[in-house]
Amino acid sequence: MKKLNEIGKLRSVKIVFELIFIGVISSVVNAQQIPQYSQYMKNPYLVNPGAAGQQNYIDVTAGGRLQWLGFSNAPATMYIFASSVLGPKRSKYNPSVKVNYGAVRNPQAIYNAQRKHALGGSMIVDQYGAFQYIKATATYAFHLPVTDKMYLSFGANLGFSNRSFLKSRAQTLSSMTGVGSDVSYDTYASQGDLNMLDIGVGLYLYSNNLYVGITGDQLTKDFIRFGNGSNIDPRMHFNLVAGYKFALSNSMTLTPSVLAKYIKPSPLSIEGSLMFEWNERVWYGASYRYQDAVVAFVGMNITSRLKFGYSFDFSTSRFNKHSFGGHELNIGLML
Numbered sequence: 001m002k003k004l005n006e007i008g009k010l011r012s013v014k015i016v017f018e019l020i021f022i023g024v025i026s027s028v029v030n031a032q033q034i035p036q037y038s039q040y041m042k043n044p045y046l047v048n049p050g051a052a053g054q055q056n057y058i059d060v061t062a063g064g065r066l067q068w069l070g071f072s073n074a075p076a077t078m079y080i081f082a083s084s085v086l087g088p089k090r091s092k093y094n095p096s097v098k099v100n101y102g103a104v105r106n107p108q109a110i111y112n113a114q115r116k117h118a119l120g121g122s123m124i125v126d127q128y129g130a131f132q133y134i135k136a137t138a139t140y141a142f143h144l145p146v147t148d149k150m151y152l153s154f155g156a157n158l159g160f161s162n163r164s165f166l167k168s169r170a171q172t173l174s175s176m177t178g179v180g181s182d183v184s185y186d187t188y189a190s191q192g193d194l195n196m197l198d199i200g201v202g203l204y205l206y207s208n209n210l211y212v213g214i215t216g217d218q219l220t221k222d223f224i225r226f227g228n229g230s231n232i233d234p235r236m237h238f239n240l241v242a243g244y245k246f247a248l249s250n251s252m253t254l255t256p257s258v259l260a261k262y263i264k265p266s267p268l269s270i271e272g273s274l275m276f277e278w279n280e281r282v283w284y285g286a287s288y289r290y291q292d293a294v295v296a297f298v299g300m301n302i303t304s305r306l307k308f309g310y311s312f313d314f315s316t317s318r319f320n321k322h323s324f325g326g327h328e329l330n331i332g333l334m335l
Helices: 002-029 173-177 183-189
Strands: 059-066 076-085 116-128 131-147 150-165 194-207 210-217 225-227 237-244 252-262 269-278 282-289 293-301 306-315 326-334
Antiparallel strands (some): 194 210, 237 252, 252 269, 282 293
């Protein structure tokens, strides 16, 4: 009998934490509605459309992200981003002259005081609990030289997004206990998908050593919408990113950076990072996301055309005893 009581207590504890997790996931629907990335420093286009075409070659990044492992139906994200400078001046990638952000090291190859036009595109599939978010985006960026070694870029995203509620993935108090019904589930389940036109913009100032950018996303909210998902309330998202690369030696650099994100009415989210890069081939470092996670990341150029990056998020929130953390892996092509 004692053993049965202990099993019953363990099940009760599990139900409590699953319900807390469900509550957090439900709050995400009306808070952080755009996926976050732990490796934005090597892939700035992920967080700012103005960074599309910063490199003078075709840059493709594909990746996946798993969060809060240990919980069922935890957030999972898959993405692919691609961008390229327009015109005949695009250069082939040369790994022997690669610098920190994928740009060609020779200043004349990229910082030639000439205006640049770039196009990009992305596809994101994000699932969190019983909710799914799919977005396809086209990007245009205009790079204006500020000096002979610095550019100011303006980028704009035009995208189409779909938000849906997946009934088969929903976990409710009534399904766990077998008692009563769940009003929230009934409300979401009775509605269809919400399709929207999304517009985002970004300013991005960059050179070999410096980058500063500001971005606004979902600026039209649900002004242009199709469908009847009325309980999904898209919010405007804003972020500020900045970093500077210091040379520690002939073969080692250090880049501290910060990423601040704001979504009304949520509090400001701040993430600080330190990235070391050795011999312009291997990079590694750590980030701290305030009241959320500590992140360790590493990456390298595998060949002259292929690179990869991996990061592990260790939660510092109240879920760290019940979650195995989170993983993010991406593969890059430089053509």
